[in-house]
Amino acid sequence: MSEFPASAMHSARSGSFRVRSARAEDGAALGALDRDTWSTLHAVAPEPVPPYDPFFDSTHRPEHYLVAEEVGGVGGVGETEGAEGGGELLGYIRLVPPTPLACNRHVRQIQGLAVAEAARGRGVARELLHGAYDEARRQGAARMTLRVLGHNAPARALYESEGFTVEGVLPGEFHLGGEYVDDVLMGRRLD
Template sequence: MIVPEIPKDSKHPEIRVRGAEAADEPALAALDRATWSTLHAVLPASGPGQPFFDERHLPAHYLVADAGAEGAVGYLRLVPPTPMACHTHVRQIQGLAVAEAARGRGVARTLLRAALDRARAEGATRITLRVLGHNAPARALYESEGFTVEGVLPGEFLLAGAYVDDVLMGRSLLG
């Protein structure tokens, strides 16, 4: 998938979104470590040599933003939120990262739109996510793509000495 809003010049190559492959593990692990921040992460940063993929985080769960020679410049994790049959109509975004050098080029929006398309293709009618209350840029992106706040867990996390809200957002995939 190529999104036309990405500038197409030698400085900003086209971004292609594709499913992750096992061979992406080193690049995605490095991207994950480089982008880790308490702005969006509640778990400690992973260390060098720790696997990116495991039994709960399979390549099939990830979309990768590929910028040609630059390689993977972002990823998004999209999964069913639970294994329950009554929940199969929902997909949940459980991670989105964009390399610092690729920010401001529409990579996150491109990944998000690709996730909406994939969720619809998988038969989902609803998509949800959780975002930290202090992550204003991510919240603005999600709101601009039709997500609304559906709940807030006040002070749910203690990060870097401050209590941070857990904001639940979602949107319909119908229509």
């Protein structure tokens, strides 16, 4: 992924942010953001406990992620050090091919979207999605897919407002918090 142009800068109610490609030095801040936003509303993996695994590893590389970064703000817990702009990381989206198959290379899948609690309602998730569409198109993709838990009404509403439609449901696929939860498959074209 490449650095996003200045046109990816956005003004929001409490400051400006930009969407850019993740860098290796973002790992610690993204790990903290991931732990801070963990919830059974969207996570099927157990709640993280110390010692924490690194955010980036051989299958979760910086080039798979876009981040939303505060610009001109005061920074904070998720502040990246030494990075140009160096603002607080407000959120991330992970975008990868769903399989290694050549016949599937026209598809990109969202495999994670998180926004810091304090940044919600500022359009961060929507701008991360728009950045992901642009990046997927740049990579030659014509289609985007995702999986979302059936009880995650806010995420489902966001995706539907962005043109994603339900393409399948795996009823009761996960047992979370004492309840069976559907796994909802959604997709959209990128043209």
